[in-house]
Amino acid sequence: MRLPARRLLPATAVAAVSALLTGCFAGAESATEGEAGGKRIRVAMMQPPRSGLSPLSDDAFKLSRWSTAETLVRLDEDGDAEPALATKWTQSGRSWTFTLREGVTFHDGTDLTAETVVRSLGEAADASPKPRILDGVDLTAKARGEHTVVVTTGTEDPLVPQRLSSPQLSILAAKAYTGKTVNPVGAGTGPFELTRVDGTSSATLDRYDGYWGGKAQAPGIDVRFVPDGTARAAALRSGEADIVEAVPVSQAALLDEDLITEVPMPRTNTLYLNTEKGAFKDASLRAAAREAIDAESIVKGVYEGRADVAEGLLGPALPWASELRAPVSRAKAGAPSGKTITIGTFTDRAELPEVAATLQQQLQKAGFKVRLDVREYANIESDALAGEFDAFILSRATVLDSGDPAAYLYSDFASDGSFNISQLANSGVDRALTKAGGTRSGEARRKAVIQAEAAVLATDAAVPMLHERVIQGDAASVVGAAHDPRERELVTADTHLK
The missing domain is CATH 3.40.190.10 (Periplasmic binding protein-like II)
Known part of the structure; x- marks a missing residue:
C-alpha cells in the first residue's frame, strides 16, 4: 500500500x-x-x-552502467556466466582458457586481442589496492595466440568466469594505461x-x-x-x-508512480546476534529476539513500504533463493527475564538509527532491557567486529562483485570469517559454507548456498529483517x-x- x-x-x-x-x-x-x-x-x-x-575502482560500475566498458563475461539473472568479449571458456585445474570474440574494436579503432586482454587483467592484478574482486586472489593472464587467453589462479577457483564479469576487470585499449592513472576516455568496446x-x-x-x-x-x-x-x-x-538514479523514499511519494521503478537490491538489513558472550550466547534468547521482531512494521514505518520483508538472508534480487528455500528448524524461545542487551548501529545510512529505535521498543516489549549505541560507521566497525555488542544492525550486500552470495555467507558466518560480527563458531555451518564455496557454478552451487543459508538461520546468529530496494526514475x-x-x-x- x-x-x-x-x-x-x-x-x-x-x-x-x-x-x-x-x-x-x-x-x-x-x-x-x-x-x-x-x-x-x-x-x-x-x-x-x-x-x-578508473575501472580499477568503484567508478567501474559507472562505465558499465553507461555501456562504454565491457568485460570478458557477463552474468545472467541467476548469476551464471554468459559470453561477452569472450565467447567460450574451459577449465583445467587452476587454469581457465578463454576464446575471444573476433571483430571487436576499441573506441580508438584498435583491435581486441589477447595481448590487450592480458594488459588489462595484469594492470588489475598488479594494482594497489587491488580491485575487490581480486582481494586474496592470485591471478595471472597469458596470451596464447591472437584470440586466446589463459587465466591461472593460485588455487583452483570455480568462480573465475564470474570474477571476470566484474566491471573492475573491464578490458580497455592500450592507450588507457599510458599515464599514471587508467583513463577510460575513448578506450572501451x-x-x-x-x-x-x-x-x-x-x-x-x-x-x-x-x-x-x-x-x-x-x-x-x-x-x-x-x-x-x-x-x-x-x-x-x-x-x-x-533517467534518474536512486530516488529517495521521501521524494518517491511526490512523483507519478508510473515514472518510478522499485528495483530489489541484493542488500539485507539484518540483526546480528553475538553468539559468543552475553545474553545471546543462549540460543533460546536468540530465538526470543527473533520472535519479538516485527519486520513488517519496520518496512511500513521506516521504509514507507518500499522494502521487502525478509524470508531469509538472500532476497528477491536473487529470485532462485525463494524457489530453493525450505523451512528451517530453530530453537524454541526462552524468557528474556529483563536481560540487558546493547544494540549497536551507525548513522551513515539514515534509516538504521530509526530501525534501531523500533527494535528497541519491540525487544523491550518482549522482556529485554535495551540500550542503543549509535555512531558513525568508521567509529563503530572495530567494536562490532570485536564482539563488543550483544546485537548489531547492519545493511549488508549479499552478493559481492562476483555476483555470488557464497563469499558473503563465508565472510559473515564462518568461524574464520573476516566479517563475523555474530562471533559464530559452528562446525555444521562451517561445513555447509565450505561446500558452497567449492561447488561449481550453476544449479548445484545455488542449492549448496541455500543449504548454507539454512545452516546459519538455524543458529539464530542473524535475524534477517528486510531486503532493500532502490528507486529508479524513468x-x-x-x-x-x-x-x-x-x-x-x-x-x-x-x-x-x-
Missing part, C-alpha cells in the same frame, strides 16, 4: 533546487537532439566519480564511447557505430552527477533528466532502460527515447 506524501518542498527549497538543477543540467536541452537522429539520453547519477573513472569527463560534474558519451553487437538506438548519453536526492527527483519531475519517453539489481546496467544499446 502506498503511503501518502508526508512533506512537500517549501517555496524556498523549490527555488534552491531549481538553481541547483540549472547548474547541473545547463546546456543539456541543446544537446538533446543527436546528429544522426533520435534524442540523447540525459541521466542524473547519484555519486560523482571518486577516482577519475561498448555501444557508447566516453568522449568527455568534466571532473565530478558531468560526462558525455556518443554512440559508437563500430560496436560489435550492433549500433545503439540512442545517439548518445549526457550524464550529470547530482548528489542531492531532492534535486535528482526534481530533475525527473521537471523533465530535465530522462521519464515516460524512456524505452528499454535497465533495472538491474547488481547496478551494472542502466543505459544499454536498446535504450532510447520515443
Whole structure:
C-alpha cells in the first residue's frame, strides 16, 4: 500500500533546487537532439566519480552502467556466466582458457586481442589496492595466440568466469594505461564511447557505430552527477533528466508512480546476534529476539513500504533463493527475564538509527532491557567486529562483485570469517559454507548456498529483517532502460527515447 506524501518542498527549497538543477543540467536541452537522429539520453547519477573513472575502482560500475566498458563475461539473472568479449571458456585445474570474440574494436579503432586482454587483467592484478574482486586472489593472464587467453589462479577457483564479469576487470585499449592513472576516455568496446569527463560534474558519451553487437538506438548519453536526492527527483519531475538514479523514499511519494521503478537490491538489513558472550550466547534468547521482531512494521514505518520483508538472508534480487528455500528448524524461545542487551548501529545510512529505535521498543516489549549505541560507521566497525555488542544492525550486500552470495555467507558466518560480527563458531555451518564455496557454478552451487543459508538461520546468529530496494526514475519517453539489481546496467544499446 502506498503511503501518502508526508512533506512537500517549501517555496524556498523549490527555488534552491531549481538553481541547483540549472547548474547541473545547463546546456543539456541543446544537446538533446543527436546528429544522426533520435534524442540523447540525459541521466542524473547519484555519486560523482571518486577516482577519475578508473575501472580499477568503484567508478567501474559507472562505465558499465553507461555501456562504454565491457568485460570478458557477463552474468545472467541467476548469476551464471554468459559470453561477452569472450565467447567460450574451459577449465583445467587452476587454469581457465578463454576464446575471444573476433571483430571487436576499441573506441580508438584498435583491435581486441589477447595481448590487450592480458594488459588489462595484469594492470588489475598488479594494482594497489587491488580491485575487490581480486582481494586474496592470485591471478595471472597469458596470451596464447591472437584470440586466446589463459587465466591461472593460485588455487583452483570455480568462480573465475564470474570474477571476470566484474566491471573492475573491464578490458580497455592500450592507450588507457599510458599515464599514471587508467583513463577510460575513448578506450572501451561498448555501444557508447566516453568522449568527455568534466571532473565530478558531468560526462558525455556518443554512440559508437563500430560496436560489435550492433549500433545503439540512442545517439548518445549526457550524464550529470547530482548528489542531492531532492534535486535528482526534481530533475525527473521537471523533465530535465530522462533517467534518474536512486530516488529517495521521501521524494518517491511526490512523483507519478508510473515514472518510478522499485528495483530489489541484493542488500539485507539484518540483526546480528553475538553468539559468543552475553545474553545471546543462549540460543533460546536468540530465538526470543527473533520472535519479538516485527519486520513488517519496520518496512511500513521506516521504509514507507518500499522494502521487502525478509524470508531469509538472500532476497528477491536473487529470485532462485525463494524457489530453493525450505523451512528451517530453530530453537524454541526462552524468557528474556529483563536481560540487558546493547544494540549497536551507525548513522551513515539514515534509516538504521530509526530501525534501531523500533527494535528497541519491540525487544523491550518482549522482556529485554535495551540500550542503543549509535555512531558513525568508521567509529563503530572495530567494536562490532570485536564482539563488543550483544546485537548489531547492519545493511549488508549479499552478493559481492562476483555476483555470488557464497563469499558473503563465508565472510559473515564462518568461524574464520573476516566479517563475523555474530562471533559464530559452528562446525555444521562451517561445513555447509565450505561446500558452497567449492561447488561449481550453476544449479548445484545455488542449492549448496541455500543449504548454507539454512545452516546459519538455524543458529539464530542473524535475524534477517528486510531486503532493500532502490528507486529508479524513468521519464515516460524512456524505452528499454535497465533495472538491474547488481547496478551494472542502466543505459544499454536498446535504450532510447520515443
